[in-house]
Amino acid sequence: MKKKHALSTRLWHWINLVCVVILFMTGLNISNAHPYLYWGDWGFSPSQAWLALPKFPGWATIPGHCSLAEARDWHILMVWPFAFGLLFMWIAMLANGHFWRDLRTTPREWSPTEVWRDVVDHLKLKFDHGPAKFNFLQKLAYGSVLCILLPGMILTGLAISPGFEPAAPWLVDVLGGRQSARSLHFLFAFGLLGFFIVHIALVLLAGPIGLIRDMVTGGRNEWGGKL
Numbered sequence: 001m002k003k004k005h006a007l008s009t010r011l012w013h014w015i016n017l018v019c020v021v022i023l024f025m026t027g028l029n030i031s032n033a034h035p036y037l038y039w040g041d042w043g044f045s046p047s048q049a050w051l052a053l054p055k056f057p058g059w060a061t062i063p064g065h066c067s068l069a070e071a072r073d074w075h076i077l078m079v080w081p082f083a084f085g086l087l088f089m090w091i092a093m094l095a096n097g098h099f100w101r102d103l104r105t106t107p108r109e110w111s112p113t114e115v116w117r118d119v120v121d122h123l124k125l126k127f128d129h130g131p132a133k134f135n136f137l138q139k140l141a142y143g144s145v146l147c148i149l150l151p152g153m154i155l156t157g158l159a160i161s162p163g164f165e166p167a168a169p170w171l172v173d174v175l176g177g178r179q180s181a182r183s184l185h186f187l188f189a190f191g192l193l194g195f196f197i198v199h200i201a202l203v204l205l206a207g208p209i210g211l212i213r214d215m216v217t218g219g220r221n222e223w224g225g226k227l
Contacts, residue, residue, distance in 0.1 A: 003218030003220075004214055004218060004219035004220055005214060005215055005218050005219060006096065006098075007218070008089070008096075009089075009092070009098070010216065010218060012085050012086075012088065012089040012092075013215055014215075015081060015085050016082065016085050016086070016089075018078075019078045019081050019082035019085065020082070020192060020196075022062060022074060023078050023079070023082060023153075023189075024189060024192070024193065025060060025061050026061070026062045026071040026072075026074045026075040026078070027071075027075065027186075027189055028056040028060055028061045029056075029061035029062060029063065029066070029070075029071035030068060030071050030072065030075065031056065031186070032055055032056055032061065032066055033066070033068040033071075035052060035054070035055060036048075036049035036051070036053070037049055037051045037052075037053065037179075037182065037183040037186060038050065038179040038180075038183065039176065039177070039179060039180050039183060040176065040177045040179050040180060041177035041179060041180075042178070043179045050183070053186070062074055079154075082153075082154075083154050086146075086150050086154065089146075090146075093146075099146075102134055102139075103134065103139050103142055103143050103146070104139070105136060105139050105140065105143070109136040109139070110136075115136060115137075118135050118136045118137045119137070121135070122137060122202075125205055125206075127202075127205075127206050141195060141198070141199075144195075145195055148188075149188050149192050150192075153185065153188045153189065153192070155175070156181045156182070156184045156185035156188060158171060159171045159172045159175050159178065159181035159185075160178055160181050160182045165178070
């Protein structure tokens with residue numbers, strides 16, 4: 001019997017969850033060392049910042065005390081499974097047709113009427129979307145994460161890495177400067193946090209036991225294709 005979620009999807013889902021949580025919490029510790037964001041190639045003075053981030057409490061950071069060196073070590077350690085995991089997932093999605101079949105949106109789905117219908121259904125907690133695996137809003141959310149936020153985290157992270165910048169200075173230029181890349185890195189990170197909060201809320205509303213079980217065991221395939 002074919003599974004609702006392929007083994008590749010399940011492995012990536014849980015490994016990526018661990019990576020993103022640790023990367024985010026170490027990132028908050030790094031942010032505490034200098035909680036100001038700038039645009040362009042340089043910036044240091046708070047008066048030049050376009051945004052001052054709050055100081056995050058120890059329970060939200062790794063490590064739980066202020067240590068830029070330890071936070072960076074953990075951050076760099078988790079980048080490797082995070083980046084290669086995303087590469088593996090993209091290869092798997094393209095190979096088994098999951099992206100084209102389940103995540104690709106059609107022009108009809110972008111019509112204001114269809115979009116509004118999906119919004120209303122979500123507000124009414126109606127999650128049935130017929131024979132398709134995902135509705136438009138789910139495709140838009142998952143597609144944005146896989147195509148923009150996760151790759152964006154990797155590219156901006158490389159751009160602000162002192163060891164990588166000399167090898168590919170063009171990447172820094174494309175992103176508008178090293179400080180712009182750092183600002184975008186934080187924006188992508190908080191975009192992922194927003195997705196994570198909404199995702200968890202919808203899982204709780206739609207029946208967490210069954211959804212979590214399916215993401216562990218694979219579940220039954222009701223759509224006739226592989227994930």
